[in-house]
Amino acid sequence: MKNKSQKIIMGLVILFILILGIVYGSKSFAPKKNDYSGVELPAAPQVEPILNVNNDILYKEDEWTTNFTHDAALIKADDWYYAFSTDYMVGATPTPGIQIRKSKDLIQWEFVGRVFDQVPSEAWEWTNGNTFWAPDVFEMNDRYYLYYSVSSVGSRNSYIGLATSDSIEGPWTDEGAVIKSKDGDDFTVNAIDAGITLDEKGQPWMVYGSYFGGIFITQLDKSTGKLKYSNDEGTLIAQRKNMNFGIEGPEIMYNPETGYYYLTVSYEWLEDTYNVRTARSKSITGPYLDYNDKNMIDTTDESFNTGNKIVGSYVFDNDSGWQGTGHNGLLEEDGEYYLTHNARPGEDIYWSHLHVRKIVWTEDGWPVVSPERYAGEKEQAVTEENIIGDWEKILLPRYDDSVQVSQQIELLENGKTNDESGKSHWELTDDNLLRLSIYDPGIAPGDYWNYALKVVPAWDWENWNGTLVFTGMDQEGTVLWGKKRVE
Incomplete structure (x- = not known):
């Protein structure tokens, strides 16, 4: 009886060992789906996620962080990244002045203040607009040049103005109009959404425009920051079929490694279908062609199909997603490129956040962006x-x-x-x-x-x-x- 019990116990032990071997053996040979060995993953951007919708901060500007950021333009100055953006908030008329935020790392942002207290009288008299839209900031002649837009909604009664400062945080001096447009004038352009860039020879240019007439580019006077040729709206470089096909928010960057200028614009409506497109040219004045050699000047029924879409509204699992993912800005630093854009959370599209994304380049020289917001990551080898x-x-x-x-x-x-x-x-x-x-x-x-x-x-x-x-x-x-x- 004793021997029989010992055999049973021994059998159970052997069976247990066999089961353990099978389990652990199968684990050893199973695919390791969570293998990140050798990869430097970014750390958490902050202790807790920023709420996409947070009514507690509506009137607490020092807690806005990325909230209420719209049409942001980025610049690096005094070891800080600065974002200048449209007057925007939820639930009330925004305080006019052009919002300023700053960050040490493009991840955590703090509210600084505003450029102005109100719209300059000349801009208000021309447009009847009482808030600022879509600024851009540029450093030239050891000074900062800030371009701003004031407009009457739904018309070409628009005004691009210039302010200058010796300090990135001001005070700013208004220098008056760069270019103005009005319904019934001799222009085609709608004078909003200025984006300033240098060509490879150091000549400054302004790309600008919107729905009305498309996107134009014109030279700037390097000494004044205003138009090089007075009242010259410039060259048309992008246009869609009609007012039902939105286009606005242009920016241009030059990549010396590829030898191309890259135009980015936003298509469609800013609250939901907004998306960022790109095309490129060897000349800053175009023509700008997309991956399929389609010209960005396209007034046919196919104008929905021009430009490489590099950012659009999306939903990943475990989130409400993001809409209105448009009106981008561009930043280059030491050969690293970044793209910013508005983003409105799926749970309430009237809130708008600043998103910053890392740009990486395809093997044939096209910019694409990370599916996730920037958190300090570096491009590196993987296995x-x-x-x-x-x-x-x-x-x-x-x-x-x-x-x-x-x-x-x-x-x-x-x-x-x-x-x-x-x-x-x-x-x-x-x-x-x-x-x-x-x-x-x-x-x-x-x-x-x-x-x-x-x-x-x-x-x-x-x-x-x-x-x-x-x-x-x-x-x-x-x-x-x-x-x-x-x-």
């Missing part, structure tokens, strides 16, 4: 083991400006994905270039959508953890975003 796992992906189609909702995709360790066909596949090339081929027979060229995607670290603002993301384009210039899920 195949880092890529394996569950991802969310969001497509940004040029023909559909509605909110795009994420879909799930699993990248398997054998270079395949979890689609039913078994024909979609991926591979990692170079340091961080993911080539993803999605099988779509009869729809995609050659039955595959072939994406070249840069993989970069990011902070997952929806789930509050570090992760990896990807961003890039297919063979038709359509952008795909992705975010790895941490399990």
Whole structure:
């Protein structure tokens, strides 16, 4: 009896050991979906997330942080990043003056104050507008030049003015009009949304305009900051079919590594379908062509399909998403590029936040941006083991400006994905270039959508953890975003 009991106990021990071996063995050979070894992920941007909607701060400007930021322009000055933005708030008429915020890291922002106390009398008399729109700030001649817009809603009664200061935080001196437009004048342009840039020879230019007549570019006098040629509206570089096809908020940046000027504009309506498009040219005055060689001057029914859409309204899991993702600004520092834009949370689109995103460059010289807000991450090498796992992906189609909702995709360790066909596949090339081929027979060229995607670290603002993301384009210039899920 005793021997029998001993055998039973020994058998149970052996069985238990076998079970442990199977469990741990299977774990050892199972794909490691959370492998971030060798990757420097960004730290949490702050202790707690900023609330997308927070009625407690409506009248507490010192707690606004990114709240109520609209049409922001960025500049680096005195070791701070400054954002100058449109007069905006929720629930009341905004105090006029052009809001100023500053940050040490492009992540945490503090409210500084305003440029003015009220709209200058000349601008008010021309437009009857009592708030400022869409400023831009530029350093030249050891001074700061601030360009501002005042306009009458729904008309071309608009005014771009100039203020100057020896200090980025002021005081500012109003220098009067740069250019004015009015219904019935000899201009085509609507004089709002100035964006200032230098060409490769150091000549300053102003790109500006909106719905009415499109986007123009004109030279500035380097000594005064005003028009080089008086009353010259400049050259038309972007236009859509009619007033039903929104276009505004232009910016231009030059990348010396590619030799191209990049025009960014915003399409559609600022509260929901707003999105950022880009095109490029070897000449600052154009023509500006997108990935498919479509000219940004397009007054046909196809003008919804011009420009590479690089930011649009979106929803990742565990969040209400963001709409009104437009009116961008651009910043370059030591060869690193950033894009800012407005964003309105899905739970209340009347609140507007500042989003800053890292720009990365495709292998053929196009800018794309991170799917997640900037949190201090650096582009770096990754491994195949880092890529394996569950991802969310969001497509940004040029023909559909509605909110795009994420879909799930699993990248398997054998270079395949979890689609039913078994024909979609991926591979990692170079340091961080993911080539993803999605099988779509009869729809995609050659039955595959072939994406070249840069993989970069990011902070997952929806789930509050570090992760990896990807961003890039297919063979038709359509952008795909992705975010790895941490399990």
